[in-house]
Amino acid sequence: MLHRSRSLLTLISKMTGRTWWIAAFAMLAGLAGMPVFSWAQDVTGVATAYRDIPQLGGSRNIIWVIAQLHLLLAGFVLGVPIFAWVCEIVGWKSGEKRYDKLAKEFTKLLTSAYATTALFGGILLFLLIGLYPKLMGYLTDIFFPSFVVYCLLFLLETVTLYLYWYGWDAMQTRTMKGFHLFLGFLLNVFAFFIMIVPNSWATFQASPVVLSEGSDIARAWAATWNPTWWPVNVHRLIANVVLGGFICGAYAGVRYLSVSTSEERDHYDWMGYVGNFIGVFGMLPLPFAGYWLMREVYQYNQQMGITLMGGFLSWLFILQAMLIGVLFLGANYYFWLGITYRIPGAEAKYRAPIMTMLVILLLCLGVWMTPHSLVASLEEARKMGGTHHPLLGVFGVMSAKMTVANLMILVTFMSFIMYWRAGKQETATWAKVARAIMGAVLVIAALAVIVLGVWGYFVPAIIRINYFSVAAVSFEMFVMLTITPLTAVLLKSARTTTEMVWGRMPPRAGYALVLNAVMVILLMTLMGYARSSSRVHWHIYGVMRDSSQYAFSPALGYAAAFMALNTFLFCLLVAFIFWVATMGDKAKTGHGEVSKGKLPQGMPAMAGGSPHHPERG
């Protein structure tokens, strides 16, 4: 049994060691498949526009699942290096080794996750070539130069990843650490470009530009620089950080629930905190990026904007509000649990502010989820005095929703600040003044957001969109950029009254972390459907019509079933990747499940990589 287990481990180890070959194979397969575009003709010489596999649910559904899984994996693979690099820098600057170990273990995951992502990318490419030859032929004709760039970037990313991962231990010396950090930086630079190149293909489909005659490179460049390219780039970059953070949190949550030793509980509790913090850190600016994207969509084509926000997709945004609301609640709830359980004695002090925050968040969520119009019978409409309920008419509009979104961001930010300050007593002579300034900044910003929101009802939409929303966002940023450094300086000289105790969180904290990750993944699948459906019956909006039998956009219920399926499959894939990664560790130390219980310090912690208590400086 043990022998068989070792054989399996050796095989898996060999497989993960061949990540390079899998990635290279996927790319070569993609390049080799390109001539197929020109072969996409049947025997009569008429170009084939579509092929179908109805036995597997139809071409559209197959592409839906594979593309979604590829995109989620890509988000994970591009988000984790940011997460790992930030942790490595924190560990290097602060001298806390546990951050470095955390970064290393997550980088290790990249090797297997990278191969899986490339594999799904290869499958997606083959399927697209086979099922949508006409569309792929058209896109290849425009974007071929960027395909080549993409392949080169992939090679550079792979080389950098291997140097970064395999050189981790060798580059721990003082002189080499700087180079290793530079490699991490390069890894993220290449990853960023790997993200934005395919973004140009997808955004061109949604917002194509007129292509004049010119060289291949000039045409590809013109098509790349389409109106929604940069808004999507920025939105996805931030969303990938959020995904990486919350998946790290979810992993820590699952491990926290299942470990038996106090060392491991301490470690995974801490890891959950770091993951949640990075997720929240990215989540705060994400709505602003989303708002910018939607504004660009409206500017590019009003019909597309209306289809999204006021047409058949309008109810999708109520679901989005629900998911974001639950995510905000989950993230805040985790902070509040931290205050209650990790800082003994803080519960009584913070109970009232926590309850106030909870009420504000619930009220805001209620407003955000209010639909603008209802499906009402004639009788009901008559009673309401029109299709708009008097109350819903007030809360269902964009002005109200923007206001509550901003307030929820403020509350979440203050939850974090509260957590940061808990258990510490400021000793600086100017502490009182600083607290007064912070309080004033917060109150003024909250009032300004509310005033702008109410005022927004009485001005034309264009004023609200161009000036009021920007002003509200500026107030939020001002709060964050003022209170964060002020708190940091204030706490530098603060006295710790209560030490933070790790490993005391109740099991529901682990579930809260899992919930946050599921919400983020669901949100990505939901908005993927929105972006794709906003093109309605066009492959390339206004340029190439979808004339297949799948040209319709399914209703939300049907789409949600696919979103749930994709989320579940992605969670299983990620769990598998984590499992494979940790299995190698167990084998190395020779501790199987059988011997785990006998060891005084349990099995080695995956993220800490050491059976010892996490080092703290």
Next chain:
Amino acid sequence: MSEVVKLQLIGLSVVGMGILILLFIRAQFARVIGFVAIVLGLFSLVALAVPQMASLPPAEEKFDIATVKTPTDMAAIGQKIFFSKGQCALCHSIGPSEAARCPDLKGIGAKLSREFIFESLTQPQAYIYLDYRHEGLPKEYPARMPYINKNPIGLTRNEILSVIAFLQQMSGEPISVSPSELEVPGQAPAAPVKAAESAPVTVAQAH
């Protein structure tokens, strides 16, 4: 059994399975799977509870000139286009509506000449519609009228003439567009509809 009911049953089963796992299984990883199943099942059920609207592609309607005998036939086709391929109703209302983003088109066929309507559809920036509902000076409508004869809407000349016939008919006006003006495929196109020289330079909305 409708598709929605089937999906609701699947959603309920997933939630039920998740609850059973949490109740009877102690293994933590399985319990987490049960929890995720409950979350995903509930999400699906909520999504199934909101109005189910699919977006069907507009039928690539064959404008069969042989079936168009009278101006009323044209108006009937124009009405279909107004509410489907033309996407006019996405922004315009016929009669006052709070939801409308653009001018109310009730009676527009009586207020404007057919030439002016044609120009408004094909050269929407030639004359800017002003919104008089706000206090103070009238402002341009925030929503910009698209070129109806270009993609993504891309109505043909025949389709635009039919929409004009519909607008005139619903305004109680005699239809001034004739089936004889329709372009027959394969034949030389009819003379373009000219913008009326006497058309008003700025259109004041009757509010």
